[in-house]
Amino acid sequence: MYKQYKKLRENKYNALLIDAFMIVLVLMAFSWWQNKGSLEAAGQPAPDFTLTSLNGETHRLSDYRGRQVLVYFFAPWCHICRASAPNLNDLRAARSEEELMIFMIAQSYESIAAVEDFVADLNLKVPVLIGHRQQMDDYQIKGFPSYYVVNEDGELAARSIGYSTELGMRLRTR
Incomplete structure (x- = not known):
């Protein structure tokens, strides 16, 4: 052989x-x-959440049924998140909010100011929500960045952990 x-x-x-x-x-x-160990993305219902964004708006995941949603979990101290997050701006520029809603959810942060600094440093153009331990548990987040694609029916369609290019995210969201 x-x-x-x-x-x-x-x-x-x-x-x-x-x-x-x-x-x-x-x-x-x-x-x-x-x-392995993260929430399976195999057509099961996405865990719902109601979270407030940095600008004070309240967003409930189930309110976006009928369109695809990318839920991107990050931590302000995460270097891979810092490298990957700007790709969300590129994805936002390529796809309208009617086609794809994008949410970044801050987790494992020391303060709201740390999240605000992260967002300002990267000039992020997507809603950034302040997450809580409940979302970490519901989505079984094992590391950062982690993201899930929720289809139009509110079901998990894809998941990934770690760095992803704009093209990678685009392929997972159609």
Whole structure:
């Protein structure tokens, strides 16, 4: 078997394909490991919440039935959140609120001022809600950033944890 593998790798294109396949396999295994233990996104109802945004507006998830919602959980101290959050601005620019509602939910914060500083530093253009321990429990958040896609029927359609590009979020939201 090893001889066959070695012979396959002699061709640089085969070697490149094998390497690419192995990288994808490792990334898929890592993604599975990262997401294990978090709330399954398999058509079950999304846990509802009623939260207040930094600008004082109240938002209830179930009020957005009939359109897709991206719920992005973050912590102001999280460096990966800081790198990933600006992609939400790009996604917002590409998709209207009628097509896709985007909420960032602050968790694990020391103060509201820390959340406000995070939002101001990144010039975020999506509603930022002040979360509570209940959402961490309801959505079984194991790390940051974590996000869920809620479909038009109020069911969980996708989930992910860790950095995601605007393209990655766009693909998960259609």
